[in-house]
Amino acid sequence: MSRRCNGFSLIELIVIIVIMGILTAYAAPRLNFAGHAASDYAEIVKSSIRLAQKLAIAHRTTHTITFPVNPCNGSSVNGLRVAGEQCDPLPNGVSVSGLGTVTFNGLGRPNVATVTTITVSGGDVIKVICLEPETGYVHEETAC
Secondary structure, three states: OOOOOOOOOHHHHHHHHHHHHHHHHHHHHHOOHHHHHHHHHHHHHHHHHHHHHHHHHHHOOOEEEEOOOOOOOOOOOOEEEEOOOOEEEOOOOEEEEOOOEEEEOOOOOEOOOOOEEEEEEEOOEEEEEEEOOOOOOEEEEOOO
16 A cells, blocks of 8 residues: 655656745836835825815914925924924935925915925835915826
8 A cells, every 4th residue: 555645756846946936026116115115205295285185274374394304303303393293204215305395374385485396206106296375175187
């Protein structure tokens, strides 16, 4: 009576692990983590600007959002901060350029005179966020 083994041999398992390692080494450099982080952070910037505006309207007072230079309680991390709210640090490989501080009055109007652009970039992704002067409308465009 012959015994039949079901399963893989050690050689087969080692060959599969080697093939998986080669595929991982080939695919890993092609992943764009900074691009994903830039897209995510652009959404954080937009929602934080909207939050500052809504807080100003709700409290009928001025409210400020600060970015990107060290708003996180003087720490060395860059990011953005809505006054009185949590600080959102800037992810690695992502940069923000444009406005430094926006203050909304009790009517939700920002203290900017023209359409203001904030650029969030990382990897091969560039997101342009526009802030309208009269209404405080925040939107994402290819150019404002």
